[in-house]
Amino acid sequence: MGNVFRELGNGGRIFKNEGAFAPDYIPQEIMEREKEVKELAFALRPISEKRRPQSIVVYGAPGTGKTCTVKHVLRELSDYTSRCFIVYLNCWNYPSRFSILSKIAEKVGIFVPRRGVAVDEVWAELVGVLKQTEKVPVIVLDEADVVAGDEQGIFYDLIRIKENEGIDVEVIAITNRGEMLAQLDTRIRSSLLQSFMEFKRYTPAELKEIVRGRAKLGLFPGAYSEEVIGVCSGFGAKNGGDARIALNLLWLAGRNAEKEGRNEIIVDDVETVKGGVLKSLKKEKIESLGELDRKIIKIIQEGGEGLKSGEIYGEIGKNERTVRLHLGKLESMGLIESVFSGKGGGRTRVFKIRR
Ligand SMILES: Nc1ncnc2c1ncn2[C@@H]1O[C@H](COP(=O)(O)OP(=O)(O)OP(=O)(O)O)[C@@H](O)[C@H]1O
Ligand SMILES: [Mg+2]
Structure with a gap:
């Protein structure tokens, strides 16, 4: 009997770099968000000039590039200045006041046991360390709407660091529901979350650019056609102007073509996997849960x-x-x-x- 792997052969000629389709992949180039990139950079620039930066709320529908754009700009910021350190938190994983403060504290080298410490102790120790450093903490609270009820006390903790202790802190809150953060106490809004930045849903033309750009990074040149790009971006456009959906569709279509032993993704591949894309994104979400x-x-x-x-x-x-x-x-x-x-x-x- 032949060897099953030998019969399958090599991985084929579809993916040049399949990693470009991984959920946490941040492309070097963020497309169609020049205005947003500039606006974020403008708000953050004071950090490098020893002036007080402006905190920001970034809001918009799923898959509109909020996370990747913020991460991209922060990568450039760290590259440009050493006057900051970045604490990125996905609040799904850090939904409580204590867990957020602990994470920031850990980032500056404070050891925080899981139990037996009060929030105020962590806060005080954190303030002590921050006072000693010239660096500005840039705290990204992604999926910030998860921080609800009493846990929103974290916002007051951060205000106290800024106002009572006079330490510069940059907060970037990212959320799907801008109206939720807009409802916060005026004190939080005036002191911590001053400016709001909306990421609009992508238009079909914008999605096309994004999908085409990613195809170039992840696929071999002969492995896809303009038509395939069009169908994938069209599906993303129909489902809320969501780049994640469009890119995942192309990825799964590529796998389907590979499975069928072809060197090129065809529209049939895209049609075959369409139904599975929304489901698999949902499954991915559930798998990320505790x-x-x-x-x-x-x-x-x-x-x-x-x-x-x-x-x-x-x-x-x-x-x-x-x-x-x-x-x-x-x-x-x-x-x-x-x-x-x-x-x-x-x-x-x-x-x-x-x-
Ligand atoms: N402008 C863009 N250029 C290149 N890739 C993009 C762009 N916008 C989104 N993407 C890609 O689309 C996917 C989803 O983007 P991202 O995770 O930033 O969305 P989001 O707005 O944070 O969504 P959610 O609200 O669900 O967290 C990622 O793979 C990202 O790399
Ligand atoms: Mg996100």
């Missing part, structure tokens, strides 16, 4: 037509505040949805899985 989040999803799933918040708290058996925090996070991820039911004072939220 145990408690998955448990909550499972309970809601089993609840079918909708579960009251109280029923969820009961089943989980953790304190209500924690569960509420996680429900907010899962909702902002688009995995579950909630409506209010009942009237007047007895109104309660009912949760179900978002299809």
